[in-house]
Amino acid sequence: LSKDKDKSAASKDSTPEGPAKRQEDRAETRKQQLLDIIGNMKVEVSYRKKLQQLKASENKKQAMDKLEGPDSEGSVPQGITEDTQRGKPLNPELVKAASAVASSLPRNKKQTESELLAQLRRHEETTDKQKKGGTINIRNVISEMTVKRQSPAQWGARISGRISLQLDEDGQRIRPERSSAQSMDSRSLKVGKRLNIFTKASTEPEHALKTVSSPTIWDLEFAKEVAAVTAQPPRNGFEEMIQWTKEGILWEYPIDNEVGMEDDAEFHEHIFLEKHLEGFPKEGPIRHFMELVICGLSKNPYLSVKQKVEHIEWFQKYFEEKKELLQEI
């Protein structure tokens, strides 16, 4: 390859000097060189980089030459004109490489060349779009996907059709009416693509939430069906344990003794319960009784403050109801 490099260097030195006539020769020599290089390429892959370098170095000079003289024969300029006709001109390096490759292949030269150039054009388009910030394309696709997603009512309609024959009181089938009505609604609701140029992406989930805000029974049924179908049996013991933990059969490790209890009250609220005794008379057997109750409750670690207060309130109600009886005594 070093020999080729020298040749090309020598030829480059000669090209800027010569007139336009020499272009053909140059082109052919270039082509031949490229062919040789590509022929060598088939043997080893590591030559790719060297080839690219060669192309870059050659085609810089060639671009200069082309600007000078447009008249030149051969399949090379034809390819160029084709590209320019299409609008976006391809990188001449790639064009050259494509032409060389096409000529090296045994099949129809022009066909292969045109195909290669078309592919290159496509690549160029995609790269340009990505440079511009081509995530818009993806977003469009995603937004399209959301639009295509059917409204929950349609799912319900589908399932209802599948599962049972829904008969109205008139004896007519509800399903076709439902589906037609909902298809109209869905089209009117979701009109057009979102370009996401001015709005933030966060508006999309809001939109999605609005459609789901009214879950009918059919939605729940469908969700249950989907969950039942997608829930694969556990492949191993770990997945089984995960499933059990989710269901609540298995406790979470390390074991937390206070899993169900969320007692945010301080200890003084548990022990000093006398403030709840304000509704009772200050003297007498009832007071005596209630003080015993409070003593017992304060020593009880299993009840929450709420439950203790409920006990005391119940006693209060009870004694108020029995006031007449007590006054007789």
Next chain:
Amino acid sequence: PCPRQVRSYYVDWRMLRDVKRRKMAYEYADERLRINAIRKNSILPKELQEVADEEIAALPRDSCPVRIRNRCVLTSRPRGVKRRWRLSRIVFRHFADHAQMSGVQRAMW
């Protein structure tokens, strides 16, 4: 998909009744506790305690915990039930011999 027997009903009607009793006992547990606290008292006047007696008798019969019977969970056998496993002795032996009871081994000494 389950390899074991799938039991979707209670074993028999007695088991069902036992279940109902347990539920009711759970609901009325607090009330019974409070009324009994009034009854088993030496401080409050006796008239009050008699009224409390009548009240507790007026509660539904199935709400008292005494009526609950610890039956076997699988066969609903009322007797020979070990509390720790809630199983009757026959079922327990069956599972233990098939090595399906964790940590249970035949005694030999």
